[in-house]
Structures are given as C-alpha cells and as structure tokens.
Amino acid sequence: MSLKYAYFPGCSQVSSAEEYGLSTEAVCESLGIELVELDDWNCCGASSAHMTDEFLSAALPGRNLAIARETGLDLLTVCAACYSRLTMSNAKIKSDDALRERIERAVGADPRFEGKVRHLLDVIVNDVGIPQIKKFVKNDLSSIKAVPYYGCLLVRPREVCFCDSAENPTELDLLISALGLEVRQWSYKTDCCGGSLSLSRNDIVQRLVNRIFERAVEAGADLIVTACPMCLANLEMRQKPGKLRFEQVFTVPVLYFTELIGLAMGLDGWEKWLGAHLIDPFPVLKKIEALS
Amino acid sequence: MNGKIYETQTEGGKSERVYSSKPVGSVMVIGGGIAGVQASLDLADLGYRVYLVDSAPSIGGVMGQLDKTFPTNDCSMCILSPKLVEAGSNDNIEIITLAEIMDITGEPGNLEVILKRNPRFVDIDKCTGCGICTEHCRVKVKDPYNAGLARVPLIRVPFPQAVPGAAFIDPTKCLQILKGKCGECQKYCPAGAIDFSDKERTDKIEVGSVIIACGFSPFDPHKTEEYGYGTYENVITSLEFERILAANGPTGGHILRRSDSQSAQKIAFIQCVGSRDSRIGNTYCSSVCCMYATKQAIIAREHDRRIQSTIFYIDFRAHGKGFEEYRSRAENEHGVRYVRCLVSAVKEMQPSKRLLLVFINEENQFVEEEFDLVVLSVGITSGIDALATRLGIRVNSHGFIQVPKPASLETSRPGVYVCGAAEGPKDIPESVIQASAAAGSASSLLCPSRGELTVKREYPPERDVRGDEPRIGAIICRCGTNIGGVVDVPAVVEYARTLPGVVFAEERLYACSQDAQVWIKEIIEKHKLNRLVVASCTPRTHQPLFRETVRLAGLNKYLFEMANIREHCSWVHMDEPGLATEKAKQLVLIAVKKASLLEPLEEGVSPVTPVALVIGGGPAGMSAALRLADAGFKTHLVEQEEELGGNMRHVRMTLEGDNAREILEEMIRSVMNHPLVEVHLTSKVASIEGYVGSYTSVIEKCANSAGRSNPDIESASLGDDVSEDGTVRVDHGIVVVAVGAEEYRPKYGEYMYGLDQRVITQTELERRIFDEPESLEGVKNVVMVQCVGSRNEEHPYCSRICCGVTLKNACELKKFLPGANVTICYRDVRAYGFNEEKYLDARERGVRFVRFTQEDQPSVSAAIGRLEVVVKDRNMRDEAITIFPDLLVLSCGIVARGGSRELASMLKVPLTSDGFFLEAHVKLRPIEFATDGIFLAGMAHYPKTIRESIASAQAAAAKAEAVLSKDKIVTEGIVARIDPEICSGCGQCIDLCSYGALEFDPSMRVARVNPSLCKGCGACSAACPSGANQLLGFRPCQIYAQIEASCALLEAGGQ
Amino acid sequence: MPDSVTTIEKEIGKRIGEKPWLCYQCKKCTAGCPVSFAMDLMPHEIMNLLRWSASDRILASSTIWLCASCETCSVRCPNGIDIAGVMDALRSISIDKHYRPGEPLVTAFHRSFLAGIMGAGRTNEPVLIGIYKILSGRLLDDIGLGVKMILKRKIKPVPRFVKDRAAIRRIFREAKARRTK
Amino acid sequence: MMSEARGSSVKIPDDVRIVAFLCNWCSYAGADLAGVSRMQYPPNVVGIRVMCTATVSPYHVLKALQMGADGVLIAGCHIGDCHYLKGNYMTYKRYLILREILRFAGINEKRVRLEWISAAEGEKFAEVIRSFTEEVREAGLSPLRKNEVIKSEFGEKLKNAFRSLEVVK
C-alpha cells in the first residue's frame, strides 16, 4: 500500500498547535508516510460555520476538497474538527446536487472529491498497523500511565467516522499501549470538553474541562493523549478562568499522539514540541529512564 | 380449515367432514420453553402423540432461568419444574433434545419433518444424573444456564431440575472429541453412559401438525454502547441479574458486584435497552421488562433490606392483571424509586468501579448519582429468523413469526402454528394461553385421528390385599456410588430384613433402570408382596415410575412408599458416612411403618356429559363455542342480549388493522349456522349444579335485556317468577365463562361528559370515523384524555387496551383529517408489544402528546361557546397548555360487569377485588379455575384486545375439549374422606376448602366430601376435631406411625 | 411531512430532513448533554416546544447557542433524531430571522471566527481574539493566558493568508445571498 | 453424637433428633435441591413428606414431642405460593395458636419452628436445618429422655397442651 496523501494541515497546526504540525511531519517521515501539502488550502470553518450557516459549513471545506480532487490522492488531516468538517461536507456535496453546483460556482472548481478523507490516527492504526508501530519503538515508556482522550468530534457522527465505536473507541488505546505506555481505563474518552465555547463561555467550559482532569486523575493517569488541537488547547487553557492571572489546578499534561509516537521512537525535536505546552510535561517524563 | 384434507359439508342441518386423506394423530412442538411444554401437555391430554424438540440439552427455556415471576413472585422453578417432570414422564410425549428442524414438507395433516440430532455423547437411558463425570472434567466453559456468570465442566447435567436429567457433553472444547486425548469422564461414569462415538444424525418424522414455540433471544446490549456492557463489569443484563437473584444461581442469591464481590446496595435499572429504539431497528416494546425490573427490584430488597433500587424508564408499562398494584407496592412498600428519564450513558468511576449516572428528576433538577450495579432491562428479540427462513414461514419486520389470519395462530404455512414469545414479546401467562390455543388449533385439524397414536397401557387386574397381613418388599438402591459411596447399603438391607412385615429385602445398583422394573415385578409376584418400599432418591421424580411398576405387578399403585436416602441423606451427609447409614436405616424404618398401614385407594371415576355450556356471546364466547362444536361437542351458548357480538359490535377496526365488522359477522354466521351450537339469546343461566363432567344448568329468558349494565335489574330478572316456557334445563360436562366486561361510563360531568355534546368517548369517535366521517368535517382541534376511569382510586388497575385504541383512532383521524391537531393527554403511553409502532405512527403523523399526572388532571370548561382544556405538561416543568378543542375524546377504561358477582357465586369461583374473575394460577393456569371443569375466556379475566380475547377463548376451549373428549374422569386417590359415623357435623372443615369440595348434608347432619372436587391438600382433615375427616394416604394413623418411627431410636435410648 | 406539524418543524424538516416530532420525551438527550445544565431550555424541551410552535421562545433561547455540537444527543436518541443538527438549523433560522441571540457572547465569537476567515482565508488566534474582544466588549478577559501563550510561542503575530482570497469572498457572498433570499 | 454403627443393630444416639414435616411442592423440593447441590447439614433431621403443611395439625406436632422428638420443623411454600392456594395461611394461623399453647403449657416453644422454603431455596433449607439443630441443642434433649421425674412432668405438660388444643378447637 502506498502511503502518500494530500495533507491538509489545518490552521491550528501552523499556529497555536505548531507542535502538532511539526510532530506530525516528523512522525510521518519516519514511518514512510508521504505528505503533499494541499496547495493554498483554507480554513474549514470549524464549528462556527456549521453552527451558523449550512452553506458556509459545506463550502469552506468544499474548496479544500476541490483542490484535493486535483491531486488524485486521499486527503489526510490531523485535526478532529477539520476531519469532521471535511468528511461531512464531502458526504453532503455528493448527495445534494444543488449544493454542489452552488459551491462549484463560488469556488470555481468541482468539489466532488473522489478520494477518502483520512485522519492520521486512522492511517497509523489501520494502514501502518500496530505491529509495525511496535517495531519502531525505541524508548521504554512503560513507567507512564496514560488515558486516551478522543473528544467528541473524532467519533461522531457515527456513520462517517473511522473509529470502531462512538462510545468506546479503541484506536488510540491500542496505539498508546503499542507505544509501551500503560493505558488506564476511564469513561471520559469521548466526553465533550466544550471547545467551541472556549472563548465565549469559559464558565461552562471550565466545568467540563475540570471534570475531565478529575476523572483522569482518579483513573491514575500521568498523561492525557489526544488527537485534536481544539481539545488540547481547551484542556490546557480552561481549567480555571482568570483575567489577569492564568491558573492551573491540574498538572496532568496533555500531549498529541504524534508527540508520543515521536517520543517513543526517539525522534529529533521532541524537546521543542513538548516545550510548547502550557502544562509542563517534563516533570512526568522524568519517570522515563531512557530520557533522563 | 384446510380444504385439502377435509371440508365441512352442511346438508339439512347435518354436518359432515370429508377427508381426502386421514391426518396423522401426532404433533411436533419445536421449542421446549414454557409455551412448548404447555402445548405438549395439552396435546397429549387431547389425545395426540407429541414430539417435543429443543435445540438445548434440556427443556425449560427462559422461565427455567428465572428466579421469581411477576406479579405474584412465585418461584419460577417451583412452578415450572413439575410441568417439566410431567412432560418428561408422559408416555405420549417424546422429548428430543439437541436437535434442529431442517425442513418440513407435505400437507397439513400429513407433514414430514426432517430433523437433525446433534450428538449428546451420553446415553439418556443409562445416565442417572449422578454428576460424577462432572467432577472429573477439567475443561470449563461459561454456563449458559447461569447466563455465562459461572464456569462449568463440559460434561454436566444442564441444571439441577433439567429434563431429561441426564448429562451431555459440550463438544466444542472436549479434549477427547477434538484430540482423542482425555476420556476421563468415561472412565469414571459408573453407569457406562458415555459414548464418544455418538454421531450427528438425521431423522424423518411424520406428523399431522407442527407448533413453533422457539421463544426469543434477549437483546444483546453490546449494541447499545453508551451503557458500557462488556466494558464495565458492574453493568449486567436483566437475565444475568435474574441468575444472581436465584438461590441456585452463581452467587447463591447474594447480590454482589461483579468487580469485587462486595454486596451491592444501590442498583439502577435502565429500561428499554434494545426496545423502542429506532437506531437499532427495534421499534416495538418488549412488553415484559418494565414489570420484570420491578420484580427484580422487589426481590433484591427482600434479599437485603439495605438495597435501594431506581428504575429509569420512559413510559411505565404495567398493562396486565395486577401489574399496576404491583408497581405501587414496589414504590410504597419496597422503596423502589421510579425516574422518568432515560439515562444517556453509564460512566465507570475509578478506582471504585461504581457507576455514575446523570439524569433529571421529576423536579427537573440534574442529579449525578453513583450506583453499585446497573441492570440493563434488555428487550425480547426474535431468535428464529434462520429457522423461519429455512421453513419458509413468514415473519414480521422484526423477525417474529406472523399469523396472517386475525382469529388464528396459524402461520403462513398451513398446518403449522405458533405460540409464545416466538410470535411476539409476551409474558408467561400470555405464552401459556397461546400454547393451549395452538394445541387446540392443531387438535381441530387432527381430531379425526385423536387417540390413534397415543399409547394406553394395559394393566392386569388388581389383586385384593385388604385384610392380608403386610408382606413388604424393601429395595435399597445404591445409585451407583451416589448412595453406596456414603451409606453402608448392605447394613441397611440387613436392618430392613429385621423389620416387622418385611419379607424381602435386597439392594440394587440402579433401582430405576428398565431391567430393575422387570425384576421388581418378578419379586412382587414371586414373594407375594403386597407392599413395596424403595429406598433411593426423591419421590418427586421417581415415585410415578415405581407406582407404575407396582401397578403392572397387579397391586394398587398406592401400596408403595419411598424413602429418600439420596437427596436427603447420602448427598447431604457425605462427610459422616456412619451417621448417614444410621439415618438411612431410620428413613427405611419410617417408610416401612407407613407401608404396613397403606391401603389400596380408589381413583374415582365419573362419567362425562360431552356437552359444553358457554356463558357470554362476545368474541370470546363465540370462539370457544365454535372450537368446541368443531371438535364435535354439542355446545350451548348463552347470551343475555338480543344479539351476539358483545363489545366487538362497537369496534370497526382491530388494533392490527383488520376489519372488525367483517370478522364479527363471519363469526356470528358460523355460530348461528353451526349445527352443534345452540344459541340462547336474551337468556341467562339461572342455576348451575354439579361438578366436572356432569353439570346441570337452567337457562332462562331475561325479562329485561336492556338492564345488562344495571345489576339491580339483572337480579330482578332472575327472580322466582320466570315464565315456564322460557326455561331450558341442560346437562353439560364443562362451563366456559366468557361474560366479558364493559366500557367505563364517565360520571355525569366528569370532564364535562354529558354536559357538552362535544365531549365523547373513544367508542363514539370510532363510530363517527368509520360510519359518519362527514360529521367530523371542519374539526380542527381534537383532544384525547387517557385513563378515564382507570388507574385511580376507584379502579386502580390499567385497562390495557385504551392506549392502543386511542392511538388507532388518532391515526385514523389523521389519515382522514391530516390538517387537524390531535393532542393526546396521557399518563404513560402503554403501547405494549407491536402497538409501539402505532405510537410511532401517530408521532410520524404529527399527533401531539402531553403528559399529566393523576394529581393534576386536565381541566375542562366551556366559555363563550367553546370548550377549553387546560393541561399541565409534566415534561415541560408543569407548564400549562390551553387548547380549545372541537372534540374532547375520553379514553374510558374497562370495568367488570355488574352481573359477574352473581355468576361467580353461582359457580363458586372467586373474583378479584376489581370484579374480574380470578384464575386458578396467575402464571400457569390463566384460563382455568381452581374448580375443575370451569374455564375462563376473554375480558371476563381482564381487559384484552380482540385477538387476545380470542386466543384465550381457544385456549379455554382446548382445555374443555380435553375434558369432554374423555369418556370418564379419573380423580386422585388421595382425597379427604369423612366417616359419617364419626362426623359430629360441626362443619369446621367446610369453609377451609379452597375448592368447594365440602358440603354440609343437612339430612344426615354431617359434612361430605365430593371426591371429584377434592385436591387432597388435607387442610380440612387437620381441622377435624373428631377425626372423622381423614386424608387418604396421609391418615393420622399413618403419619403417627411415621412420627413414631422417626423417634423410635430415641425411645430405645431412653430405656 | 405531515400536515399538522408546525411551521418551524417544517422549516427544520426542509433544511436538514430531520423529524423532531418523533420525540417521545425520554429526556436522554438532556441527561447526556454536557452543557444542558447551563441552558434555559433543555434539549428535550426544545423538542417539545417545537411541537407547540413556540418559535419565539426557541429562537431566542440560550440553548441553541450553548449547544456545543458535540452530537452526544444525536448518537444516543432512540428515535434517531439528529438533535445537534436541529440545533444547527435553529441557530441558522434564528440568524436568518434576526432574533436577538440568547447568548450574545457566543454569537460574537462565531462572528469573529468567520470574519477572520473571510479576511484571511485562515484562522489566526490573535486576529480572532482581537475581533472577538471588540465585538464582545470583554477586553480584559484572558490577559494572563495570553501572556503565557506568547511566551510559549503559541501566538504567532503574523497572519498567514490564502492566496486566492477572491474565492473565499465568493463563498461568503454566496452564503449571504442565499440568506437574504 | 451418635456412635459409629455397623451391622444390623442400631446404636443409640445421644444428640437431638428433629422431625421435619415438609410439604411436597416446595420445601421437600427445596430439600431435594440442597441434596442435588450437595449442601451439607447435620443428620439430626428426618423428613416426613406431606402434601401441604395444612395437613399438619397441632396434634401431629404434640404427638412428635410426646414420642420424644427434641424439635419439630414445619416447612412449606412461601405465603402466596401454596400449591393449594391458601393452605399455608391456615398453617400459619395454627402455628400461632400452637405456640401459645406450648407457652401456656410451659414447653419451650423454641422446639417448634415454622419456615417457608421454596423449591429453589436449597441453601435456605440447609441453613434452616443447621440453625434449628443448634437451637434445639441449646434447648437440650427432650425431657422425655431424662430421668423419670422430669419425664412425667413433661408428660403432664404435654397432656395440658393436648387439652388446651381441644378447648381452642
């Protein structure tokens, strides 16, 4: 199987979640996944477009799909929100001709993307495969206990997502344990963290985020692993609202699964990625002998 | 019936059936759950040979796994096990286990069934169920009987009360069968019953008809992922919980969390798991789970007072007899909390493994609560798709077997019938009713061949032993090592030989084996024995066998006594062999002492008048009459009104969507034209006397038929001065009570009924929709109010059918006036079973629903010429909704007929406090009375749909047919007898009898027993101060002898 | 669509093909919704009110804006109603009909977000936060956080642009045209 | 305990002996289940099968005590489960009267026990036998097995009990 994809980085991965973007590129390179960045891609509109305007929610990703169509490759993304928007709009465009026509008119290209929209987690677990991943592992991370956090966008809606279950997905669990960490059981894998309300109603979001941390701590986790930049940002930023001071109650770090793969594989650059986190992961990493 | 085989020709009032070929007098029943077992027993009783086929190693079905049953909390096994034993020991029922049906060919009456028998690897005839093999098998699998909660060896008796009670090998992992490397069990089996060469084989069996009773599969909750079944250990299914509650289950009845075996204190039940859920395609209601959850919550509490249960539900479906009351007892007496909110997901807390549920309570507050155990009330799904496809039998969209004709249980395949949960979700009594009805259907197809394939044993004449000195034979069984391994059997034999009256004593390895029976017969004859004692296992399973042997040896079968030295001795005192031997001796002594006082008992025989009396000419009464007449019995049908039809006259469309008018007219035509049915219109039964087999009744004309709902007028019409010519006297053998019930008539002014002509009942609405649709034109707003006259103080029960009828009428109204707003004010929408789809249809059509409570009923007023209904919506924080309807339709409940009480006292049968007739046993005898020969059909029992009423009538008819088709009735030998010489006529015993078997004879001034009615409980005898009343077989002198023998060793010790 | 479903229900049916009138008020959506505790009308109440044409209450509610689109309700509704989709549709109807948003801060956020895209074709946090602060009037919120983010290089001062911004503008224009139609 | 016994002669037990009246439909079946499940309990009990506990009159119980039984157990279906509809209600009433009588006559009423044991309650049956055996052991051997004085005193008490039974009737 050729592992070559058109790559849609998504806005966060080139700005606030740069460490996600960088670790993705590094991991892909070492696993032999070839990424061809989509030419002149635009923001998929994330939650705001689909929450307010049906057309925008289909057309913004539609433009990316139109560009991807030209590449003849499958389209890879790492952001759960982008993934969800791209898949949904792809499905909509294909089933609604009038909509497709309007998008085509606005974008100036045919948005009927023939390939598949993929999330990197899907590719790593299902195309590269867990046994293959195990072969690449160099550092022993077994002293660390982690909980997987999928968030809501990666698993829903059920019909379009790659995860095996909308309630109890296991892809990330499998990956983490393949990387040698101890996976702790918890029930909050797919609970919503309130990402889209992050700026506007942080009182609500704080409650959701704190609960996720509390449960992770109860589950005995040293680390939360995620596959979505919105989740990560929200978890890191929204434990406690502050105007002038930024407070953190929970010190459980949140890492991208790509960072973790990089760490396990001993790829260059992990210190830089991890240094970008608001919750300092280094105290936890002290547990790992190979790194100290 | 089926024209192919025979048809009914009516010529000058004489009917004759013409058969193209004679049907085969046997029936195959597929599935040995309660439905299949009941159908088999009924068929055998009706005179047919039965093949009872089950794919499992034992019959019993799901009921065999249940702990208790709602709403009586009867122990499930206690009431089921006797039926299993009965089926197992019936000569005319052949039980075929581990078998599958591959194909059915042929015509109704002459079917050929291809059967695949899977190997059992144990010879049923040789295996004694000793369980020794089980101890030696090292390979364990999940125990299906315990819903997978325990692990058991591959070779085992499926469960203690299994029938057949023989072991089987689960071959999937057997080392010997797979690899030829074990065979341990075979080495140890004392009976040499294990045979590894057993092979799968295919049989062909000729039968006249087939009944499918394959039951259901519980829904697999892995599919409702949000509840975490399979992921969280403390989330279990209701069937698993049933096993946890069971005293013989994996935890011995202790309610423990699975994660740590600590006792669970807080339990949550989540309802509708896999039911009423269009995500997974099950858009029907499973009908039983609301009630079984309530049952489980009550039982849990009985096990441990600290347990608190919460049931999360959508609509609470307590639509059966006694259900509503059961639910309120659960709430008020057992502290069960009901929350009308479906929890969204189950979360497992760490590290406690408690389960967190979030819900909103009735006050609309968010509650987060932790529970120890979450029980998923899994629904009932069809488990027979594959079979149905193989047999080419039509199923409905959910895979349950369809019955195309409204008044029949025949499947799309003529001659093949269905009953029980295979036809749709239902509880035990409904399964039992359908089973009897299906048996009756098969019987009416096959009745020309009744009795042709059944075996009837020939017995030698009985030797008269009265007055002879007792010559007792004592046989002590070793039961392999079961008894012999603990009890010193030779010592017991020695001891027995010393006892007075014992002229013969020997041991046997297996006293119950077939060759032992031959031997026993020989020794009885050779040693001229006149009493037999067998010391072996429990009389509950083996007494019938030995009695039979005794009888075949020419002795009265009551001259037999058993000592249970296995279950009550060797198995329970395994560590004390010396004491066990002493106890065995004592048990033998007790049996011998009783045996010497045994006397031959006579089984009463009374003749049967092959005539039926059916009271009530509604759909139930007519169906019963037709069935009985079709079976060839003259039937009197008594109807107080001028015309037949009962409540069905007001129904235009059945709940299933059939044309009720046409069905009714067809039924009336058949009844009126049937040469064997004599219809007595405008008539009532004035008096009734006698007992099963021979009743005499007087039927007289009603003076005033209009007074049917007024009990005062009714009793007036039954006064003494009835004119001679209207009166008929009939002799009959049985009675079917089918007097139905009636619609509750709202009180004057209740919801403005009677005050405003826009306020009508559902019956009136139905009439207008179908007969005068033009009168509804221009109607824009319709409000319907549920539970009028039901579920309140006066009528505490749910009327069962009104929700269905309302949904039906709402849909019909919307079909015809799509723009109208229809609003249904409900308390719970009780659309049980497939009615749920009607509920879904109503919502699809835009019908609105508002939930109110008993405390806050909708209020109705009329102002400025328009009706105003104000109802507070419980789902919307009690926000009041105001509607100005053009029509207000009251969904009135069903109430018992005023005249029922009088009839009940005439028949000496009981009524419930609600005035409906009370059946013999709520679970297993729903269509019989405790009094033999009187049967119950239709709404006289409880509100029912037309279909249900007809099924129950057919069931009652089948039971009645079994009585009428016998030339005589044999009654038990164990009955009370009153010696008139001694009886002081005090009458103490008379009221004690639950069966009305005792009467005061004023002429002799003594009490008398009617042996045809007596069941032999002995309650009366125990109360008799003079000792005149004695229970035969358990006479005081006999029991005293046993007591004396029990203490005999002590007596010796005192000296 | 049945004749007697309400106008707003029809509108939803038309936009997203859902049938909220199938709801039987089991409250499962509400029980599982992460934000329902903060809503003025709970999700099941929205479903109920749709049946009674209570458009004004629904469209002015905080609920439709607080819904985080997590779709928890949608995957679990036993009647297969895509409640999250209904919420999307209601938001969009509410905008089309110029309802005063029940949750002004949330709408301000969405407007900021889309304004950012309309200008640059991509989202950039400082621009987003800047616009949001102006629109919401919450100038001082999150200052502490902002400092930390700059230290952690999370905030990149220079926005990146899409080259073909004309196409992006065409998309927004088309969206607007459809709305006003 | 009873001494080891061999051969045909019955050796003399010096432990308590309990007579148990078991109804055919529930408790006898419960005892069967205890057997099938190999639940071990003391061998001090011998069962007498009756069709229904309603067959057991107070006379039977007194008779057993008179014959020297140390304890008498009556066990039947749970209330509501009676095979004969309401036989066990009657038993319950009679039992209450019987206890009154025993108390009145000065006989330790702990020697008599009524239990509801269903066909599924094998463990309960075993447990009842265990606990009742202990209880009867506490009450001691029947006075009838003691010296003549005690014996005749007890005989007198029993006679009183029989007489009061007549009166109650």
Ligand SMILES: Cc1cc2nc3c(=O)[nH]c(=O)nc-3n(C[C@H](O)[C@H](O)[C@H](O)COP(=O)(O)OP(=O)(O)OC[C@H]3O[C@@H](n4cnc5c(N)ncnc54)[C@H](O)[C@@H]3O)c2cc1C
């Ligand atoms: C947890 C739970 C609790 C319940 N509690 C109660 C209660 O308290 N009261 C009550 O009234 N009801 C209760 N019910 C409902 C009750 O179990 C059913 O009404 C009843 O079991 C239906 O009986 P049946 O004979 O139709 O089917 P089943 O009991 O399912 O029996 C079917 C039989 O057919 C056999 N079979 C299946 N397929 C084949 C085949 N292809 N070939 C041959 N044989 C086959 C099976 O082995 C089985 O023996 C409960 C149900 C559940 C799940």
Ligand SMILES: Cc1cc2nc3c(=O)[nH]c(=O)nc-3n(C[C@H](O)[C@H](O)[C@H](O)COP(=O)(O)OP(=O)(O)OC[C@H]3O[C@@H](n4cnc5c(N)ncnc54)[C@H](O)[C@@H]3O)c2cc1C
């Ligand atoms: C308002 C209403 C609407 C219904 N709608 C539906 C529906 O849509 N679909 C559906 O499936 N079912 C419906 N049913 C139920 C259906 O009518 C019953 O299931 C069916 O009629 C019951 O039949 P039955 O013979 O048991 O009783 P009944 O129909 O009540 O018939 C009993 C008959 O016995 C007669 N009788 C009573 N006492 C005596 C006596 N002492 N001597 C002689 N005769 C006597 C009565 O006059 C009557 O004719 C409805 C019932 C009602 C009340």
Ligand code: SF4
């Ligand atoms: S032969 Fe099979 S069933 Fe027998 S003991 Fe061995 S594994 Fe068990």
Ligand code: SF4
């Ligand atoms: S050892 Fe033999 S007789 Fe005993 S249960 Fe097993 S197969 Fe049956």
Ligand code: SF4
């Ligand atoms: S409503 Fe129906 S499906 Fe749901 S739990 Fe109750 S009986 Fe079962």
Ligand code: SF4
């Ligand atoms: S009769 Fe004997 S061999 Fe047969 S089961 Fe009973 S005790 Fe065992």
Ligand code: SF4
């Ligand atoms: S309307 Fe009738 S069926 Fe429905 S809940 Fe009320 S009494 Fe029961």
Ligand code: SF4
């Ligand atoms: S023995 Fe029972 S059934 Fe028979 S007459 Fe006496 S009380 Fe009635």
Ligand code: SF4
């Ligand atoms: S989950 Fe679905 S059916 Fe239940 S209340 Fe919510 S919308 Fe209605």
Ligand code: SF4
């Ligand atoms: S999608 Fe909206 S309404 Fe549904 S659960 Fe999530 S936040 Fe609540």
